[in-house]
Each structure stands twice: as structure tokens, then as C-alpha cells.
Amino acid sequence: MTVQMTLTAVNLDCPDPPALAAFYQQATGLEPHPESNADFAGLTRGGGLFIGFQRVDDYRAPHWPEQSAPQQAHLDFAVEDVDEAEARLLELGAVKPDRQPGKDRWRVFLDPAGHPFCLVKG
The missing domain is CATH 3.30.720.120 (Signal recognition particle alu RNA binding heterodimer, srp9/1)
Structure with missing residues (x-):
């Protein structure tokens, strides 16, 4: 069932x-x-x-991509224009880590509390 x-x-x-x-x-x-x-x-x-x-x-932010403090969870957001969304998110305080495993499929960012999240073209 x-x-x-x-x-x-x-x-x-x-x-x-x-x-x-x-x-x-x-x-x-x-x-x-x-x-x-x-x-x-x-x-x-x-x-x-x-x-x-x-x-x-005593919140401990995740450390992405290494796992000394696990990522706990992450969110994925579909956007029409990934470059435009990236620029806006960086203005708002997101961080774009150097390691980007998605190549052209997705981009990883960290929110102000350190949670990883991804942008995908949708």
C-alpha cells in the first residue's frame, strides 16, 4: 500500500x-x-x-563541499536566467564556492547561514 x-x-x-x-x-x-x-x-x-x-x-554552519560539518540539507531553485539570478543572489549576500561540480547543469551557492543551495535553468 x-x-x-x-x-x-x-x-x-x-x-x-x-x-x-x-x-x-x-x-x-x-x-x-x-x-x-x-x-x-x-x-x-x-x-x-x-x-x-x-x-x-551554537549553530554550526555546514562546510560544503567537505563534510566536517555536514550540509544537513540543500534547496534547489529553477530560474530562467542563471547568470542574472547569480548576480542578484551575490548582491543579497550569497557566496559562490570555488567548487562547482554541476558544470553547466547547476550552480552551487551558500546562503548567509552557510546552507548550500543550487540554481538550475528551469
């Missing part, structure tokens, strides 16, 4: 939920969740998508 499951939320640990939510809000245009606060902030989109950012004391 297959159980029907619908993904409704992704939550990321971080040291400063409002700051990380602001980064992703500016990058994606998702709407701030009205109950966001200093310990848990969220972004929403019609259709049920929710990205949450939860405060963790």
Missing part, C-alpha cells in the same frame, strides 16, 4: 531566523509568514509551500 504524502514545509536551522528569512524572501519573492518571530521565521506561497527558519543555539 502506498501512502500519499504531500510535502508542505522545509525548515532550516540557523543562528538568526529573521535575517535568513529576509535573504530568501528577497531571493524568491515568497511572502513572510505573519507569525514569524525572533526564534522561528517563515515564508509562504499560495499552494501550501512553507520554508521555515528555526533558531539553534
Whole structure:
């Protein structure tokens, strides 16, 4: 028997939920969740998508690509123009690591809390 499951939320640990939510809000245009606060902030989109950012004391950022602190999770975003999106994300505070294993298929970035995420042409 297959159980029907619908993904409704992704939550990321971080040291400063409002700051990380602001980064992703500016990058994606998702709407701030009205109950966001200093310990848990969220972004929403019609259709049920929710990205949450939860405060963790003594947060250790992932170290990509090495695994001394595992990447924990990463997000993939489809964009029409990867170069344009890259420029905007770097302005917002993302970092583009030197190691780019995707060649022309995807590009890896790190958000301000160190989580890796990828851009793909979509």
C-alpha cells in the first residue's frame, strides 16, 4: 500500500531566523509568514509551500563541499536566467564556492547561514 504524502514545509536551522528569512524572501519573492518571530521565521506561497527558519543555539554552519560539518540539507531553485539570478543572489549576500561540480547543469551557492543551495535553468 502506498501512502500519499504531500510535502508542505522545509525548515532550516540557523543562528538568526529573521535575517535568513529576509535573504530568501528577497531571493524568491515568497511572502513572510505573519507569525514569524525572533526564534522561528517563515515564508509562504499560495499552494501550501512553507520554508521555515528555526533558531539553534551554537549553530554550526555546514562546510560544503567537505563534510566536517555536514550540509544537513540543500534547496534547489529553477530560474530562467542563471547568470542574472547569480548576480542578484551575490548582491543579497550569497557566496559562490570555488567548487562547482554541476558544470553547466547547476550552480552551487551558500546562503548567509552557510546552507548550500543550487540554481538550475528551469
